[in-house]
Amino acid sequence: MNSSITPKLNILKTETSRVKEVDFDNLVFGSTFTDHMFECDFKDGEWQNPTIRPYGNLSISPGAKVFHYGQAVFEGMKAYKDDDGRVWLFRPEANFERINKSAKRLAIPEFPRDIFFEALTTLVRMDKEWIQPGLGNSLYIRPFVMATQVGVSASPSDEYKFMILAAPAQAYYTGDVKVVIADHYSRAANGGVGAAKAAGNYGAQFYPTNLAREKGFHQIIWTDDSEHKYLEEAGTMNVFFRVNDTLITAPVSDRILDGVTRKSVIDIAKHNNIDVEVRPVLVSEIVEAAKDGSLKEIFGAGTAAVISPVSAIGHKENVYELTKPEDSYSARFKKDLMSIQHNITEDPFGWRFEVK
Amino acid sequence: MNSSITPKLNILKTETSRVKEVDFDNLVFGSTFTDHMFECDFKDGEWQNPTIRPYGNLSISPGAKVFHYGQAVFEGMKAYKDDDGRVWLFRPEANFERINKSAKRLAIPEFPRDIFFEALTTLVRMDKEWIQPGLGNSLYIRPFVMATQVGVSASPSDEYKFMILAAPAQAYYTGDVKVVIADHYSRAANGGVGAAKAAGNYGAQFYPTNLAREKGFHQIIWTDDSEHKYLEEAGTMNVFFRVNDTLITAPVSDRILDGVTRKSVIDIAKHNNIDVEVRPVLVSEIVEAAKDGSLKEIFGAGTAAVISPVSAIGHKENVYELTKPEDSYSARFKKDLMSIQHNITEDPFGWRFEVK
Numbered sequence: 001m002n003s004s005i006t007p008k009l010n011i012l013k014t015e016t017s018r019v020k021e022v023d024f025d026n027l028v029f030g031s032t033f034t035d036h037m038f039e040c041d042f043k044d045g046e047w048q049n050p051t052i053r054p055y056g057n058l059s060i061s062p063g064a065k066v067f068h069y070g071q072a073v074f075e076g077m078k079a080y081k082d083d084d085g086r087v088w089l090f091r092p093e094a095n096f097e098r099i100n101k102s103a104k105r106l107a108i109p110e111f112p113r114d115i116f117f118e119a120l121t122t123l124v125r126m127d128k129e130w131i132q133p134g135l136g137n138s139l140y141i142r143p144f145v146m147a148t149q150v151g152v153s154a155s156p157s158d159e160y161k162f163m164i165l166a167a168p169a170q171a172y173y174t175g176d177v178k179v180v181i182a183d184h185y186s187r188a189a190n191g192g193v194g195a196a197k198a199a200g201n202y203g204a205q206f207y208p209t210n211l212a213r214e215k216g217f218h219q220i221i222w223t224d225d226s227e228h229k230y231l232e233e234a235g236t237m238n239v240f241f242r243v244n245d246t247l248i249t250a251p252v253s254d255r256i257l258d259g260v261t262r263k264s265v266i267d268i269a270k271h272n273n274i275d276v277e278v279r280p281v282l283v284s285e286i287v288e289a290a291k292d293g294s295l296k297e298i299f300g301a302g303t304a305a306v307i308s309p310v311s312a313i314g315h316k317e318n319v320y321e322l323t324k325p326e327d328s329y330s331a332r333f334k335k336d337l338m339s340i341q342h343n344i345t346e347d348p349f350g351w352r353f354e355v356k
Numbered sequence: 357m358n359s360s361i362t363p364k365l366n367i368l369k370t371e372t373s374r375v376k377e378v379d380f381d382n383l384v385f386g387s388t389f390t391d392h393m394f395e396c397d398f399k400d401g402e403w404q405n406p407t408i409r410p411y412g413n414l415s416i417s418p419g420a421k422v423f424h425y426g427q428a429v430f431e432g433m434k435a436y437k438d439d440d441g442r443v444w445l446f447r448p449e450a451n452f453e454r455i456n457k458s459a460k461r462l463a464i465p466e467f468p469r470d471i472f473f474e475a476l477t478t479l480v481r482m483d484k485e486w487i488q489p490g491l492g493n494s495l496y497i498r499p500f501v502m503a504t505q506v507g508v509s510a511s512p513s514d515e516y517k518f519m520i521l522a523a524p525a526q527a528y529y530t531g532d533v534k535v536v537i538a539d540h541y542s543r544a545a546n547g548g549v550g551a552a553k554a555a556g557n558y559g560a561q562f563y564p565t566n567l568a569r570e571k572g573f574h575q576i577i578w579t580d581d582s583e584h585k586y587l588e589e590a591g592t593m594n595v596f597f598r599v600n601d602t603l604i605t606a607p608v609s610d611r612i613l614d615g616v617t618r619k620s621v622i623d624i625a626k627h628n629n630i631d632v633e634v635r636p637v638l639v640s641e642i643v644e645a646a647k648d649g650s651l652k653e654i655f656g657a658g659t660a661a662v663i664s665p666v667s668a669i670g671h672k673e674n675v676y677e678l679t680k681p682e683d684s685y686s687a688r689f690k691k692d693l694m695s696i697q698h699n700i701t702e703d704p705f706g707w708r709f710e711v712k
Contacts, residue, residue: 031509037418057417059415062521063523070558104563106560146423154591165419167508189542191541192542192543192548199422199425199559304509
């Protein structure tokens with residue numbers, strides 16, 4: 001899109017804020033939305049009428065392609081408020097680039113950078129009263145695009161709606177997480193959409209995850225679909241393994257999402273002179289390491305959860321418990337990340353982005 | 357669901373039918389809907405308030421899970437009108453069973469058989485003026501289910517909407533189809549959702565299909581994602597190969613949809629004493645057969661398209677043209693299938709289902 005034809009952002013303010021009604025100590029993740037939302041429609045070959053308006057229902061045809069063909073992608077990002085009341089985003093450029101990468105794989109037109117940032121920062125500014133200060137509190141921000149053309153024929157839509165919703169959030173996971181290594185179901189195909197934040201990738205995981213839950217696990221660590229030989233990513237997180245003092249994680253691929261938290265953890269680890277190996281991770285080596293005691297930690301990394309320490313990992317009939325070491329990497333990375341996100345420490349990486 | 361608690365079907369009739377405004381000779385597939393639609397909501401653990409009402413927009417939260425996680429499945433089926441004005445469905449039981457099989461894989465609650473059939477037949481009866489008689493004309497029927505719970509956390513919805521839309525249709529494909537064999541992108545993973553009519557399976561194919569179109573092909577024949585060695589299915593169709601006089605098609609698997617037209621073709625072929633081999637189909641054998649002239653026909657089989665003869669198949673840098681033989685299987689199967697569907701011939705298989 002040519003920025004010279006960027007349309008003006010329309011703003012319709014709510015008459016009555018709902019912020020006073022919210023119990024910020026008892027939020028269910030992602031289910032309470034702020035006063036406003038952003039929407040912008042793609043029609044006649046261009047993104048038009050970008051508008052921030054009061055959060056509310058859409059009027060949409062049941063024949064819209066998103067319902068039938070899952071032509072939709074999304075992002076997850078957060079805004080934080082520091083103790084001085086200043087508001088910060090974390091690496092928003094990475095989310096912007098990724099939603100357009102995801103969009104391309106789903107045959108969705110890319111969204112213009114200037115509208116994205118103007119909408120994002122304006123929305124956060126308008127609803128900044130919804131952001132609670134304090135470590136762990138945030139505003140979860142959900143940009144997404146969906147196919148809105150009416151038609152039940154399996155072809156790309158020629159109309160789309162780009163939206164941004166925002167929901168105040170506390171910590172995503174409470175407590176440690178038990179994971180199980182996939183040995184039957186799979187998340188992504190070679191040459192598929194696993195590297196995109198495509199809507200359908202997530203719905204496809206619910207049934208196998210339910211089966212895992214019935215066995216006492218919270219999440220699945222997905223493996224390659226051919227042989228279940230390599231460890232890839234978990235439901236909404238990339239996964240890291242600490243064997244002795246080395247941090248190991250799988251490389252991104254067309255099956256594995258290029259996680260913003262993932263790459264931030266890698267940078268923080270390197271900054272702390274920790275050995276990092278980004279390479280295919282064998283199920284067998286992790287199981288061996290669990291058996292011989294050299295597996296010190298496993299943790300998930302993702303925007304919603306930030307860092308989720310794994311307390312046990314299941315494989316076939318066995319479950320290996322993990323005791324968090326005193327010099328826990330996951331605790332350190334979480335602290336470092338959150339300190340940067342909340343403007344508590346310096347930001348040597350230039351990741352913070354102030355919403356002024 | 358226990359049928360003893362089946363709720364009554366509510367019916368709200370439109371005041372003014374739109375059927376007179378429709379140009380039945382120039383329909384765009386799947387974009388004109390009949391006067392009515394069916395909807396039924398899953399809430400508090402049960403399907404409730406089944407209603408046929410005038411076709412129109414839904415009021416739905418932008419936070420509904422279907423937009424974010426693609427938790428949605430669908431079916432495609434058709435109703436036909438014979439020259440006496442009687443209306444027929446084709447193997448509706450197969451579609452009913454399959455939507456519940458798809459639903460299960462997507463962690464969606466199954467839909468009750470009695471509500472499905474009552475809604476389906478009532479809707480078709482109410483909108484039967486929309487069905488044109490004549491070979492190739494039909495009413496395309498689209499049952500689908502989607503996750504409606506509001507919440508942007510990646511977990512199964514606890515609320516759903518089951519709907520049935522209906523759209524008058526002429527033939528889906530006009531002319532012959534050029535296909536290309538996938539050698540980079542893939543449709544489905546082992547242990548994935550390829551066997552389900554999951555919404556996300558279709559959106560994921562649009563980008564690779566666009567690339568194929570740029571090279572002059574209409575559809576992709578997907579292959580296994582590991583080695584691109586086996587031929588599986590096309591975008592919205594299963595695929596059949598005729599080598600000499602033998603009909604060959606891949607077995608259904610967790611990557612390949614159990615197509616209603618596919619299994620009907622197999623039965624018709626057997627009924628006509630044609631040798632049928634349901635077994636893994638190697639790319640190499642079909643390419644060899646194309647080279648030595650033993651490959652007589654390729655065709656797709658699906659509800660929307662019925663039978664789509666393939667006129668050329670691309671593989672790597674080569675394109676192999678196919679000349680339809682005089683004793684074309686695809687023409688014969690299409691005629692046999694449509695004759696049964698339109699109540700022109702006997703139905704030795706018991707596939708027709710009259711909507712009285």
